[in-house]
Amino acid sequence: MLSVTAPASHYRRRAHCVFRALDNRVWVGSPGRATVAVEGSAVFVWLVLEQASSLADLTSEIRRTWPELTELTEQGVDEALRTLMDADLVESTDADQVPASAPSEA
Amino acid sequence: MPTRSRRLPRAKPDRYGVPIMANPQGDPVSPPIDPETALRRIATWDLPGAPPIELPEIDGFAAQLQQRRLSGVLLAAHNCGDVTLPDELRTEVIERQHAALLWCIELEVRLLEVRDAFDAAGGIEHLVIKGPAIAHLDNPDPSMRTFADVDVLVAGRDFDRAAGVLAAMGASAPWAERRAGFDRRFAKSKTMTFDDGIEFDLHRTLADGAHGHRIPLGELFESTERFEIGGVDFRALGRTDRLLHSAYHLLLGSREPALMNLRDLACYLTDERLGPDEVLPRVRQWRGETVVAMAIDLLAERLEVDLGPWARWRQSMQLDPAEVALVQRQRAEGSSLGRAKLDVARELPRWRDRAAYLAALAWPSRAHLASRGLTRRDVLSSLAHTLWGLRRR
Numbered sequence: 052m053l054s055v056t057a058p059a060s061h062y063r064r065r066a067h068c069v070f071r072a073l074d075n076r077v078w079v080g081s082p083g084r085a086t087v088a089v090e091g092s093a094v095f096v097w098l099v100l101e102q103a104s105s106l107a108d109l110t111s112e113i114r115r116t117w118p119e120l121t122e123l124t125e126q127g128v129d130e131a132l133r134t135l136m137d138a139d140l141v142e143s144t145d146a147d148q149v150p151a152s153a154p155s156e157a
Numbered sequence: 158m159p160t161r162s163r164r165l166p167r168a169k170p171d172r173y174g175v176p177i178m179a180n181p182q183g184d185p186v187s188p189p190i191d192p193e194t195a196l197r198r199i200a201t202w203d204l205p206g207a208p209p210i211e212l213p214e215i216d217g218f219a220a221q222l223q224q225r226r227l228s229g230v231l232l233a234a235h236n237c238g239d240v241t242l243p244d245e246l247r248t249e250v251i252e253r254q255h256a257a258l259l260w261c262i263e264l265e266v267r268l269l270e271v272r273d274a275f276d277a278a279g280g281i282e283h284l285v286i287k288g289p290a291i292a293h294l295d296n297p298d299p300s301m302r303t304f305a306d307v308d309v310l311v312a313g314r315d316f317d318r319a320a321g322v323l324a325a326m327g328a329s330a331p332w333a334e335r336r337a338g339f340d341r342r343f344a345k346s347k348t349m350t351f352d353d354g355i356e357f358d359l360h361r362t363l364a365d366g367a368h369g370h371r372i373p374l375g376e377l378f379e380s381t382e383r384f385e386i387g388g389v390d391f392r393a394l395g396r397t398d399r400l401l402h403s404a405y406h407l408l409l410g411s412r413e414p415a416l417m418n419l420r421d422l423a424c425y426l427t428d429e430r431l432g433p434d435e436v437l438p439r440v441r442q443w444r445g446e447t448v449v450a451m452a453i454d455l456l457a458e459r460l461e462v463d464l465g466p467w468a469r470w471r472q473s474m475q476l477d478p479a480e481v482a483l484v485q486r487q488r489a490e491g492s493s494l495g496r497a498k499l500d501v502a503r504e505l506p507r508w509r510d511r512a513a514y515l516a517a518l519a520w521p522s523r524a525h526l527a528s529r530g531l532t533r534r535d536v537l538s539s540l541a542h543t544l545w546g547l548r549r550r
Contacts, residue, residue, distance in 0.1 A: 071258040080262040
C-alpha cells in the first residue's frame with residue numbers, strides 16, 4: 052500500500068491587496084475593506100510573500116534578506132503568519148495548488 | 158461612501174532644530190540653504206551630477222516636502238546615508254508620508270474596482286499612466302513616489318463607455334460635454350470625481366493642444382509595459398512613451414512644472430536605456446522634437462543634473478521658431494479659448510473634424526453652458542475677442 056504524504060501548506064497574500072511599506076510598517080488595503088497597518092515581524096513576512104511559500108521557505112528568505120534579524124525563529128514567523136491570516140490578509144493553500152504562473156490579468 | 162482608511166493623526170507643527178555648525182576658528186560659515194534650493198537638490202537625489210542635499214533651517218519644511226511630493230525621495234536619501242535627518246524632522250516626514258501613502262492605497266484600490274467594472278462592461282482597452290505607473294515601474298520602491306489621482310488612457314472607441322462605467326459607479330464630471338462626442342474625438346481628458354474625492358482622469362490623448370493631436374494613439378497600445386497592483390496585471394505606456402509623456406506633461410501640462418515632474422523627466426533622460434538614439438525616432442514620429450528640447454531646457458533651468466547625451470543632443474538642435482510659438486501659445490492659454498485652439502483645428506487631418514471642433518467651440522450645448530455658468534453671449538464674446546486679436550497681428 053502506498054503511503055501518501057499530505058502536501059505542505061503554503062501561504063500567500065490574499066488577492067487584490069494593495070500595500071505600501073515605509074519605516075517598519077506596511078499599510079494594506081483592498082476593495083470593500085478598511086486599510087490596516089501591519090507591524091512587527093509580520094512586516095518581514097508580508098514583504099517576502101511575493102509568491103506562495105512554505106513556512107520554512109519564508110523563514111530562510113527572511114534570514115537571507117535581513118541577516119541582522121537573528122532573533123526571528125521559524126516559530127516567530129509562524130506566529131506572524133497566524134496574525135496575518137487572522138487579519139484576513141494572508142491565506143494558506145496546499146502546495147500542489149500553488150500556480151506556477153505569473154499574476155493573473157483581470 | 159464610508160472612509161475606509163485609518164487616517165493618521167494630524168501632523169504636529171514643525172519644531173525640529175538643525176544644529177548650527179560652529180567654526181572653532183571663528184571663520185564665517187556659509188549661510189543656510191534656502192528652502193526652494195534645498196527642495197530642488199532633493200529632487201535631483203541619486204541622479205548624475207546632482208549636488209549634495211542640504212537642509213534649511215526653517216519650520217514647516219516637512220509640510221513643504223509633502224506638498225511637493227518629495228518626502229519619499231528624502232527618506233530614501235536618508236536610508237542610503239546620503240543625508241542625515243534630525244530625528245524630529247525624520248519623524249514628521251515619515252508621518253506625513255504615511256498619510257500620502259494611505260491616499261495612494263485608496264486610489265489603487267479604486268483602480269482595482271474600476272478594472273472589475275470595466276471587465277464587467279465587456280472590457281475597455283486602457284493603460285494606466287502617470288502616478289501609479291511611474292511609482293511601480295520607475296522607482297525602486299513605489300513608496301518613494303506618491304500621487305493625487307488616477308490617470309488612465311482609454312482607447313478612443315471605448316472612451317464613452319469608460320465614462321459611462323465610472324458614472325454608474327457614482328463618479329461625475331464637473332460639467333457636461335461641450336457637444337455630444339466632443340470628448341471622445343477632441344478632448345485631452347475627462348475628469349470624473351467620486352463622492353469621496355477620488356479623481357479619475359480618463360485620457361483620450363497625452364497632451365493638450367496641437368501636439369496632443371499628433372500622437373499616434375493606436376501605437377501607444379502596441380508597445381506597453383506590465384506591472385502589478387494587488388496581484389492584478391495592468392498595462393502602462395512603454396518606457397520610451399513614458400519619457401515622451403513626461404516631457405509633454407512637464408512642458409504642456411502646466412505653466413509652472415512641479416519638482417516631482419521635473420525629477421520624473423530627469424530620471425528618464427539619465428536612464429542609459431533611453432538615450433537619444435533609442436528615443437528620437439519616436440519623438441520624430443510624434444513631431445515633438447521642439448517639445449522635448451524645450452522640456453530639457455526647462456529641466457536644465459530648474460535642476461542641476463548632468464543629462465549627458467541628451468544635453469549634447471539639445472546643444473546640437475536648432476529650435477523651429479514656428480514650433481516654439483505653438484508651444485508658447487499652448488502654455489500661455491491652457492484650456493482657455495484662444496489662438497491655440499485654432500492651432501488644434503489646423504492639426505486635425507479632415508475638414509469635417511475641423512468643422513466639428515470649431516463648431517463645438519463656438520456653439521457649445523446648452524447643458525455645457527449651464528453646467529459652467531456661462532451664457533452663449535459669453536462664448537461668442539470670447540470668440541470675437543480671439544478673432545479680433547488675430548486680425549490685429
